[in-house]
Amino acid sequence: MKNKKVAVIGGSRGLGKWIAKFLKKEGFKVTITSRDHEYGRKVAKKMGVKYCENNIDAAKSSDIVIVSVPIASTVKVIKEIAPHLRKGSLLLDVTSIKEKPAKAMEKYVPNYVEVLPTHPMFGPRITSLDGQVVILTPIRKSKCLNKVINFLKEKKARVIVTTPKKHDKMMSVIQVLTHFAYICIASTIEKLKINIKESRKFASPIYNLMVDTIARIVAQNPHLTFSIQHENKEGEKVRKLFIDIAKKMNNIIENNEKEKFIEEVRKAAKNLDDIESALGRSDKAIAALNEEIKKLKKSVGKEVGLKHIYSGKVHVGILKEVSPDFVVLKSRKMTLKLKTSNIRILNKKELQKWKIKKFGTKKFDISVIFPEKCDPNVIAKVVENEEGVISAKIIDVYKGEQIPQGMVSITIRFEVLDKKYYQNVKKLLEGLGAKIR
Amino acid sequence: MKNKKVAVIGGSRGLGKWIAKFLKKEGFKVTITSRDHEYGRKVAKKMGVKYCENNIDAAKSSDIVIVSVPIASTVKVIKEIAPHLRKGSLLLDVTSIKEKPAKAMEKYVPNYVEVLPTHPMFGPRITSLDGQVVILTPIRKSKCLNKVINFLKEKKARVIVTTPKKHDKMMSVIQVLTHFAYICIASTIEKLKINIKESRKFASPIYNLMVDTIARIVAQNPHLTFSIQHENKEGEKVRKLFIDIAKKMNNIIENNEKEKFIEEVRKAAKNLDDIESALGRSDKAIAALNEEIKKLKKSVGKEVGLKHIYSGKVHVGILKEVSPDFVVLKSRKMTLKLKTSNIRILNKKELQKWKIKKFGTKKFDISVIFPEKCDPNVIAKVVENEEGVISAKIIDVYKGEQIPQGMVSITIRFEVLDKKYYQNVKKLLEGLGAKIR
Secondary structure (H helix, E strand, O other): OOOOEEEEEOOOOHHHHHHHHHHHHOOOEEEEEOOOHHHHHHHHHHHOOEEOOOHHHHHHOOOEEEEOOOHHHHHHHHHHHHHHOOOOOEEEEOOOOOHHHHHHHHHHOOOOOEEEEEEEOOOOOOOOOOOOEEEEOOOOOOOOHHHHHHHHHHOOOEEEEOOHHHHHHHHHHHHHHHHHHHHHHHHHHHHOOOOHHHHHHHOOHHHHHHHHHHHHHHOOOHHHHHHHHHHOOOHHHHHHHHHHHHHHHHHHHHOOOHHHHHHHHHHHHHHOOOHHHHHHHHHHHHHHHHHHHHHHHHOOOOEEEEEEOOOOOEEEEEEEEEOOOEEEEEOOOOEEEEEHHHEEEOOHHHHHHHHHHHHOOEEEEEEEEEEOOOOHHHHHHHHHOOOOEEEEEEEEEEOOOOOOOOEEEEEEEEEEOOOHHHHHHHHHHHHOOOEEO | OOOOEEEEEOOOOHHHHHHHHHHHHOOOEEEEEOOOHHHHHHHHHHHOOEEOOOHHHHHHOOOEEEEOOOHHHHHHHHHHHHHHOOOOOEEEEOOOOOHHHHHHHHHHOOOOOEEEEEEEOOOOOOOOOOOOEEEEOOOOOOOOHHHHHHHHHHOOOEEEEOOHHHHHHHHHHHHHHHHHHHHHHHHHHHHOOOOHHHHHHHOOHHHHHHHHHHHHHHOOOHHHHHHHHHHOOOHHHHHHHHHHHHHHHHHHHHOOOHHHHHHHHHHHHHHOOOHHHHHHHHHHHHHHHHHHHHHHHHOOOOEEEEEEOOOOOEEEEEEEEEOOOEEEEEOOOOEEEEEHHHEEEOOHHHHHHHHHHHHOOEEEEEEEEEEOOOOHHHHHHHHHOOOOEEEEEEEEEEOOOOOOOOEEEEEEEEEEOOOHHHHHHHHHHHHOOOEEO
């Protein structure tokens, strides 16, 4: 892998940028291209990858070429670079529809190049592939397919292999239908001039989670959202069916045809696999959010570590205030106001780990006299369990003239976060009846 | 409170049953009525409350009357019982719309009765009022209002006070619009013959959470769902606007009017208050679900406690298998297959607490000889920190003839989960150089 050259066409923004960064970290030699050379060069420099002004040149000199441009441009780019791809090289695209790019690959890409239309089901905000879905839609026999699958599985991604047609059909529901409905809900709320913030106060926690998922969809890159609607061949059929059903259901309600309404809802519910699990999962999701607010509220006045869920940055200080919207943290240097939704409170172990990494540890040796029948390892373990102690081990056991009859001298080397903990260890050992030498 | 008599009209099922159970536990004298006497009597007996065959009789003899019948019957029931309500008594209803019952109360209920149209924003699956929203829409000056508010706040509910009109307007979005759109999504998926279980495999975690929230709405009592649509005066306007917007958006997409589409989405997004928080919260909800699956997977082969999230029942055993759908738990007596979505894994402390409650503890006294300069409390603390030990305290400190010079005898009383831990404590103390007497 380490020597493979990868070109990411459109690698300066969004998912392409994420892929370039990720592959760089994995040891590939990465080149990116961009429509905006000045910006592209800046991004490449920051990521430590090569920049190339020309898609064809980038493609020519690479073992793997990944097309990560807007859906509407994907076919054009495939056509542009196809004749210049190396023998035995691999071409992938990562757009949200698969039939169109797959057909373009079939048509324009020579047989001596391997092709793999791909749809990563995640956006550039994720921090690892663990648990993420990647859909592969191979259209030719390929020697690379298994290598790609193994690579992704090693990174703990969930890999789905299917056809471009099946992919687009599933996406006509998973993306086209849900995005369309959610955008129409959001637009209706806007036209009604309902204040969303106020509505959240009136509502149950599940409504808040619903609004959050709606906001998530509506806040996506609107160019991408448009393409997902416009480029999927099944899109129009699905949207029209949805509108027809909405009209029919509205008529049923207006005509007070309760039994008919119930019949339709029952049929729809029956198709939604396991309702009980759906309830359980969404209840648990809500409970987890409440649980965290409770934990934060309990920690007011105490030292906490708050980790930003996207940047990974940790802020440590005294927690001053907690509300569902904001938390206020006071550290030695400053007072910070952070969004509650974007931070996670570290547990004791995580906070300790962060402190060790940030401030290092102090090591001390202490020699103590215990009865000779003692077990030095038990003593070391007891020291290790003391608050603030990170590790403890025996480095010497000594019996001799200076040591009273029936006694033994033990030297323990222990590591603490701060030297103030030395006193705790000393008190602990004295409390056990030991004499400090 | 303890002496107040409460009648729950329609207290044998759904939310009414939940309210009756809850108020019984709070110390009220509860009577329920039901349309189905045989069933109602059975439920009343099981809950330990009174049953009354007649709404009027139940109302006549109560200080507080809560109407919890389907929306369509609420006005009828209010009219039926109104002339029979006691002077100074309080009448509430708990339906999902407020204008209609509020008007009925104004019209039929005498002025010497207090009235309070109420909408609890939760269903009968919740286990406590903590964090739940209750909307009160008072229409007359009332001496009881503050009492009700204080009672609910004591139970940690979030109380909203507003007018029936404002309530119904907010619900036309919070309930009418979202339910309507979600039902239409579910029905579209069904008509397209898409297998939801398969679609989940293709999709990102956020899609799974979206499907879960859709399933949640579609799986509600369809009679209630219908009434929420049909009885809200604003309902038709909102549904029609939603359908018009869907038609318009579909045309925009079909005509490839990208800029217009983006403009509409941007406007809708702007109205959705804080998008960044919405992303953070939904990401955290997903992360919490993943986190739990990871914790479960790590615990395979080990002893775990799994708590059912609704019944609260705890199952303890060796975890044999974990999948996103099921876990298999082997206990002494049997092998259980449980839905992953409906259980929560207990942490160490919770599991220990459960074991203490279930099996009790064993107490032991141990006398040991330590150097006289020791601190018995430090020793007790070290014993308490040993695995399996629940508590430890010093019950005797003794110096005397039988004790060697410079030494002291300490008797520690400690409590363990199982007698096997006695040996651990003995080994610990011997490891510290103590002699067991």
